[in-house]
Structures are given as structure tokens and as C-alpha cells.
Amino acid sequence: MAEAPTAGSDEGSVDAFLQGGASLRHAPGPYFGSYGGRWMPESLIAALDELEDTFEKAKADPEFTAQIADLNKNYSGRPSLLTEAKRFAEHAGGVRIFLKREDLNHTGSHKINNVLGQALLAKRMGKTRVIAETGAGQHGVASATAAALLGLECVVYMGAEDCRRQALNVARMELLGATVIPVTNGSQTLKDAINEALRDWVANVGNTHYLLGTAAGAHPFPAMVRYFHEVIGEEARAQILDQTGRLPDAVCACIGGGSNAIGIFHGFLDDASVKIYGFEAGGDGVETGRHAATITLGRPGVLHGARSYLMQDDDGQTIESHSISAGLDYPGVGPEHSYLADIGRVSYEPITDSEAMEAFRLLCRTEGIIPAIESSHALAGAIKVGQRLAAEEAAAGNASDKIVIVNLSGRGDKDVATAAEWFDLLEKDSAEAAIGKEGEQL
């Protein structure tokens, strides 16, 4: 087996690594290169050990994998479709673009894959209560959904500001039987909701599982959350082979914590011919300081249990992130992404709010699909990638027949108020205008 490539090595060595027969697809943790680990209070280590042990046994248990497969098929609606976006692709240099339709899953995003898996693990551990953090509410809604389905008590921590801006999502969680606790300390954002959930977990770890919503945090969370999302990449790879007879030239996904991205990347990490792109939230522009482009501009540090790229100041204090997309508005990123960035296997680039919203509108009007603003970052990135690929082909004198897959991680129904305000579609004094204005400040 080949040695794992080291940090800072170039793409050539990744090729050598892959050709050596080693796989990047199933990195088990706790470390991904120098990232990952367990930077956590001792009080929680026993719970992390219990979770790791339960997860490893469950993966090897046909009963568990059959349960997951059944829920994926008969509850979430998997496999999700792979839809070719022909009219949208006309704006991307003429490459073929295929959308992996995670927006069609039950609850409207990829989040359901992870919450069902973790809620089942909670049951196997004999825990009766799950807690979760949420930014805009998507993971909170998904967690409340899984808890309702499996008969677990559910408490969701959400920044007080986000509760106000996303009042309808708070109502959705409460309809599903969850208790939503507004977090008023610190910056009152997603990272503070995670802090508060961790404090709850320390105090109630005996009966409580922390259902973390992204592929970040202390081991085993990054590898475990990826495992539950691997179905995205595995389906997409089989579907593109079935529909086009070959692998794609590029795969694109948006990156906040990075769970939808690691799920689809997993399917293609070992295919050296497939270029992989992660698009971070560039907010107002990375030069303005108001962004969430963690890998692009962050420095390695530890937050919420893992060593990874982190938006931090010279004192090591976490910097607040900014993005129009609440789901990408997080100053950290999953450790496996930091590793994939360092070894050059995945390219990470920022997409500004404006670029994302243009792609949002374009998909609405060319394909009749309203995407989540998070996923719109991947769409905007795919346009750039498509144009680059087409230009390379033109320079080489070839007709372009390149294929790009975009992970459409969620639907945009939740974002309609924000988008309507952005595009100035609302009557000035309407109630919707007021909601939209608040949404836009995300």
C-alpha cells in the first residue's frame, strides 16, 4: 500500500498515490493527515468512545445496514435522481451538467441521510434523547424528523437571532415535537449553538446523543457523518455511468462544514481523472473580511473537537463568519476537507453572495428548480468550472464533451423570502418584505 501523501504535496503525488492502489475514500479517522483528532473535554471522551464502538459494530451488522437501506428507500425516497440540466448548461461553456437531486429527499436536503443514521445509533446505545445545533434550521428540522420517526426526545439549540429570522423553521421543529432553545450567548450564531449543545451533552451524556449535523467535530463524527452521506456519491457514480457511459470530468459541491460535499466526493476520490471542487461561501467577497471561506483564508487550529482550517484572529479567537446562506455560515470546516485541500485532491474556491444568487436565479429560470442558496454556491462554481473546461478544450482544438456533476444538496423553498428581497420582488410594505429583509442579513 502506498504511503499517504503529506501536507503540501502537489497533485502529481496524489496521482501516484491513487495509482499505487491506495484509497482516499474510506479514511477512518481519527486523523486525516494532521487534521481531525479529539480536542475535547475529558468528560466527553467516554461518550465518544461509546459512539465509535457502537458505530463500528453497526457498520458490520447486516441488520443495521438493512435498516438504513430501508429508511433511505422507503422514507427518504432514495435513490435521489441525477437530472441533466441542459438549459442551465448553456451558460457553462457548453459542457454537460448533471444535478444530483438531494433536494428531492424527504425534508428537502441531504441532511436526512445523516440524522437517520445517527438517530438509529442513539437507539442502539439505549439513549432516549437527542440534541442538535442548527443555523437556519435545516439540520434542526431533519433531527426533529428523525426523532419523531424513532420516538426520541429532541432538543435543538439555535442562535436567538436565527430563531427570529427563521420563525417558520422554529415552528416546523415544534410541530415535529422538538423543543427549540434560543442561544443568547457569544455571537448568537451557529458556532454558539454548537457550544451550547456541547454544554448540554456534558451534563446529560448518560441519556443523550449529540446529533451533530456536519462532517466536523471530534472523532468519530467526521468519518461517521461521511459514512451516512456516502450514498450520495455512490449513487451519483453509478447513475452517471449508466446515463453517459463514463465518469464525469468534474464534481462540484458547496462547503460549510462539508457534509454534502464529502458525501458526493467519496464516490469519486479514487478516480484520478475526476477533478473535484468545493465551493465555500465568499460572502461579500473574501477581500472584505465578511465571508465564510475557511479553507481559502483560514489557518489550522482547533474548534469544536477537531484540528482543521479555522477562521481565527492572531490570538486564536474564532472570527465570525458571514454568508447569505445560513447553512454555509460557519467559521470552521470538516477535517477531511482540510486534508484533501492540503494534498491537492480537491480544489476549494470561494463564491460570493452575488455569484450564488445569480446561479440561484439561473437554475430557477432554466430548469424550473428552486435550489437552496447553499447549493447555489456549487451551481455558481460549476458555471466557472464548465467555462474553464470548455476553454481548455477549445485551446486544444477539441469539441467540448465534458461532463460536470453538481450536488444539488437542498431545495430553496426555505430561501424564497431571502431571494425575493434580494431580487426586489416584494411590495415595499408587505409582511414578506420584512421577513425577507431579515433573511438577507444572514
Add this chain to the structure above:
Amino acid sequence: MTSKSAIAIDKARAEGRAALIGYLPAGYPSVEETIAAGIALARNGADLIEIGIPYSDPVMDGPVIQAATTEALANGFHVRQVFDVVAGITAETDAAVLVMTYWNPVIRMGVDEFSRRLAEAGGAGLITPDLIPDEAADWMEASDKYGLDRVFLVAPSSSTERMRRTVEASRGFVYAVSIMGVTGARSSVSTAAKGVVAAAKEAGAERVCVGLGVSNADQVAEIAAYADGVIVGTALVSAIRDGGVDAVASLTKDLSAGLTRK
């Protein structure tokens, strides 16, 4: 290797009592007042002083300490100022002064650089609430190089094996978390604390101090009966918030009375 914390705890032991350890967040309400309060702690019965570095994401702290450290950061506190606090207190007292810090600020400055500056300021070592020995290779090396104490935490949930490894990695004393929870005053001390101390001793710890939830002399007396030291945090932060340095002095006097009560 000599340990300032061990010397301070052993001195209390020689007097037939447990040691008192008081916590204050650096820069709350100001760097000058933290120094003055630290000196007041030492002069009124504290044997060791724990200076916390305000941090943006303090997951092991309850509302009182969170509010204080958030205010310190809002007032412009910088990590390097913790060395001024340590130097200011050690210049005036014999107390062993430890720094309590979440790990990212130390990584940012550089573990070696941070350790060198702490030792220069006269500091005894570090208490590390979110660093476990498994991730502490850099800190093990730097703390040996600069002669600093490594105070790791053990909890009611720690397995026998983890207890053994953590005790082995520690120097000065082992911090026994009394309850599963975050910092904050509680009306009664958890019965779990005594078990954690016994388990740490069983694992070979020479000195075990108990913290989390201790706020009055009765609780100090209860813990002093079985532990080598008693750590008080939130109650002192409330005192400096409500009554400044004088309130810290008078609370410390009360608390220390609990050390010798039978």
C-alpha cells in the same frame, strides 16, 4: 522535576489542610483588577491561583464565567496580557499561579513560545480543559523544556485506563471534575467527586484537586476531607463582578476557613 503547584499543595498538607485554589478570568473587569484580585486571593488564604484566558468558544464554562470572559474580550483583552497578569501576581505573592486555557490560543501563539513566556512570567503551568493527553505531544515536550506543570482533567466518566494515562501525563496535580457538567455554582457537591478522587489516587495520583460547582465554605470543608485541594471559580467571578477586589478578599477568607474545619 520540581513543580510549583506540588510545592504549594505540599505546604498546605504540611499544615494539616487541603489547598485552596481560586480562579479568576484575566482582564475582567481589567488587567489591573485581575492582578489586584489575584494578590487579594493569595493574601487571604489561596495557595494556588488559576488565571483563565478569555476565549470565544468556552464550551466548559457556565453563564457566569461566559459573561465575564465575553466582557473581557469585548474590552479588548489580548492573550499576551495573561503573562502580565501572571507576572503581576507572582511578583507580589508566593502563590503558585497557573493559567487555565482552551487550547486554540496556545496553538496560535505556538506551544513552545507560549510556554517560554509563561515560564518567564513566573507561571507554574497550565490547566487545559479541552486538551487530553492523547493530543498533547507538543505540550508534553514544551512543559518539560520549561519546567511547567501539566494539569489535565479527569471526570466521573473517565475509564480506568484513561484515568491511568491521564494521571501519568499530569504534573503538579490532577484536576478532578466533580460532576458531569460545566462551571457554575451548585447548591450541593456531587457525590461523584469523592469517587473520582479515589479513582485518581488508585491510578497513582499523588495530588488530586476537585473543581466545578464549589462555591461556599461548607462545600470546601466537605471536599477538603478527601481531596488535596479545592478549586473555586464561579463564586469568585461573581464576587469580583458584584463587589470588586474587596469582595474577592472577603470571600477567599470565608472559603479558606472551610479548609481546616473538621
